[in-house]
Amino acid sequence: MSGLVRRRRALGALVLASLVCTGAGVGAALVVKSPAQAAADTAPPAPSVLTAAVEQRVISQSLITRGEVTASQHMDVSAGPQADKDIARSVVTRVDATPGRKISAGQVLLEVSGRPLFVLKGAVPAYRDLARGKRGEDVAQAQAALRASGHPTGTDPSGVFGAGTEKAVASFYRSIGYEAPTVEAPGTRAPSPVPVLPISEVMFVRSFPAYVDDVRAKVGDEAGEGLMSLSAGALTVEGSVTLQQKGMIRPGQEVRVYAETTGRQFTGTVTSVGRESDSAKDAGQDTGAEKYTVKVTPSRPLPTELNGENVQLTVVAASSKGKVLAVPSSAVSTGADGLTSVTERKDGRERRIPVTVGVSGDGFVQVTPRKGARLAAGAEVVVGVQPRAGVGGS
Numbered sequence: 001m002s003g004l005v006r007r008r009r010a011l012g013a014l015v016l017a018s019l020v021c022t023g024a025g026v027g028a029a030l031v032v033k034s035p036a037q038a039a040a041d042t043a044p045p046a047p048s049v050l051t052a053a054v055e056q057r058v059i060s061q062s063l064i065t066r067g068e069v070t071a072s073q074h075m076d077v078s079a080g081p082q083a084d085k086d087i088a089r090s091v092v093t094r095v096d097a098t099p100g101r102k103i104s105a106g107q108v109l110l111e112v113s114g115r116p117l118f119v120l121k122g123a124v125p126a127y128r129d130l131a132r133g134k135r136g137e138d139v140a141q142a143q144a145a146l147r148a149s150g151h152p153t154g155t156d157p158s159g160v161f162g163a164g165t166e167k168a169v170a171s172f173y174r175s176i177g178y179e180a181p182t183v184e185a186p187g188t189r190a191p192s193p194v195p196v197l198p199i200s201e202v203m204f205v206r207s208f209p210a211y212v213d214d215v216r217a218k219v220g221d222e223a224g225e226g227l228m229s230l231s232a233g234a235l236t237v238e239g240s241v242t243l244q245q246k247g248m249i250r251p252g253q254e255v256r257v258y259a260e261t262t263g264r265q266f267t268g269t270v271t272s273v274g275r276e277s278d279s280a281k282d283a284g285q286d287t288g289a290e291k292y293t294v295k296v297t298p299s300r301p302l303p304t305e306l307n308g309e310n311v312q313l314t315v316v317a318a319s320s321k322g323k324v325l326a327v328p329s330s331a332v333s334t335g336a337d338g339l340t341s342v343t344e345r346k347d348g349r350e351r352r353i354p355v356t357v358g359v360s361g362d363g364f365v366q367v368t369p370r371k372g373a374r375l376a377a378g379a380e381v382v383v384g385v386q387p388r389a390g391v392g393g394s
Contacts, residue, residue, distance in 0.1 A: 048387075051345050051380040054367075055326050061318040061361030063248050067239030067257070067296065069306045071231035073206045074213070079112045079223035080200040084181060087113045090223040095215065097228060102304070103210040106149045108176055112223040115201055116178050119230075120145035122204030131183050131196040134161040141204065142197055146172055169195040205232045211307050235306060237268065237296040239313045240276065246292045248317040249273050255296045256314040259306055268298040270315065318359055326364045331381045332357060342367060343382040344375065350382065 079090055094111035097103065108116045122141040128134075130142055140159040146168040147153060154164020173180035173195070181201070182193035210232035217227035237257055241249060249270060257266040276291040296313065331342045332355070344351045353373045358366030369375040 048385070049345060049382055050384040050386055052328050052331060052383045054375060054377050054379045054381055055364070056323045056377045057326050057364065058323055059320045059326055059359045059361050059364050059366055060316050061248075061359060063241070063245055063315045063317055065239045065241055065245070065294070065313050065315070067237045067294070067311055067313045069235050069237050069259075069302060069309045069311060071211065071307060072233030072236055073231065075203070075205065075230045075232070076226050077109060077117065077203060077228045077230060078225045079117065079227060082113060082115065082200055084113075084115065087115075089113065092217045092219055092221045092223050092227070095217050095219060097212045097215055099212055099215055101212045103205075103208070103212060103230065105145065105205075105208050106172070106176065109203075109212075110217055110227060112200075115181070116176060117201055117203065118176060119203050119205050119210065121148060121206075121208060123206050124204060126199045126202050126204055129183075129196055129198045130161055132161055132163075132166060132194050133186055135159055139165070142202075143168070145204070149175075151175070166195045169197050205230065207233045209304065211304070213308070231307065235298065235302040235304070236271075237298070237302075237311065237313065239294040239296065240291050241273075241294055243290045243292065246273060249294060249315055254316040254319075256316070257296065257298065257302075258312040258314070259309055260312065261309060262303075262306075264303075266298055266300070266302060268296045271295040271297045318361065320359045320366055324358065324366045325368065325375065325377065327367055327381050328383050329360060329363055329365050330383045332365055332367065342375065345380050345382050 079092075082090055090113055092110060092112060093114055096107075096111075097109045103109070103119060105121045106118060108118045110117050120142070122138075122145055124138050124141050127138065130139055136159060139161050142161075143153045143156065143158060143165055146165070149172060151168040151171040152164070153168045154162070156162035156164035170180045180195040181198055183196045185192040185194045210230050213229040213231050215228045217223070221227075237255075251270050251272060253270045255268045255270060257268055259265075272295045274293055274295075276293050294313070294315070327342055332340060333342075334340050339354050340357060341352050341354045344353055353375050354370040355367040355373070355375065356370060358368065360366070367375065
């Protein structure tokens with residue numbers, strides 16, 4: 001090999017070695033960082049400022065609880081002594097009512113020893129047998145109920161049980177498929193049975209329609225107390241609140257009634273707030289904490305199918321008068337100087353605006369800019385700061 005060839009090979013090897021060293025240096029430069037650069041690369045990103053728009057809205061302070069739709073009158077149906085002295089035993093022989101059934105005036109609920117127990121309209125409970133010669137408010141009530149059922153009482157004066165009322169009683173019993181019970185007419189020599197309205201066969205209900213809440217009587221049972229229960233009158237709602245919640249509620253406040261089973265919503269007003277009754281505690285509702293009953297009167301009659309339903313009650317404890325300037329509660333802060341303010345953020349800059357707060361509710365608070373300050377709906381105010389994810393998404 002000539003000397004020229006050896007020199008060329010040596011030169012090529014030198015060039016190759018130089019290129020390798022240069023590449024290694026560049027690679028090292030890419031991998032090795034200065035302490036300052038390393039710190040900059042691992043520092044957490046700047047936090048993200050969270051904002052919300054100032055709104056014009058009605059603010060309501062609400063209390064949510066549960067309640068039950070119930071009728072204004074509740075009655076237990078019981079069997080009294082039979083008017084027919086030939087009946088030796090009081091036993092349930094027929095049950096016509098079923099839970100949830102709608103009841104009308106004149107309707108038979110059940111039968112005791114072959115005799116009917118029916119309902120008529122009236123506010124005064126039956127307390128005696130009504131027959132010829134009887135006088136009083138209960139007689140007038142029975143006469144009105146008979147006439148309302150289509151059985152006129154003739155020329156009998158109101159409150160006086162005479163011949164016209166006797167005919168009305170007999171007519172009514174025939175209409176429900178029974179013979180009227182009778183007693184001997186007073187003041188007659190020969191036996192003269194006349195119709196009577198016995199306490200054992202009639203129950204007066206304040207208003208209709210009425211509803212069967214529960215039926216405990218069964219055919220063959222001894223007839224006595226608590227055969228069934230009824231409810232009647234306009235539907236109302238009763239809720240329950242704690243002692244702490246009671247302070248937020250007063251009569252006249254608006255209430256929203258939401259029935260989940262139907263998806264319908266109704267309005268009403270608080271009628272009264274009082275200590276929970278002993279009957280509610282006896283029914284197993286006593287949780288140890290002091291409870292108060294909130295009675296709500298609906299703005300319009302509730303559908304009858306809601307009777308007995310458990311519903312959601314939203315009591316509006318306080319409300320702004322119309323739409324007001326409002327921000328999320330988290331936007332309001334009080335500084336070391338005692339000044340209450342919000343922070344407006346615009347074009348990356350922040351400006352503190354002193355405000356006076358008003359009604360709060362549902363996560364919002366009413367704000368009014370103090371004299372000399374300006375804040376309008378649509379402006380963005382700071383509600384918080386959210387750190388961004390660190391390097392590698394951590």
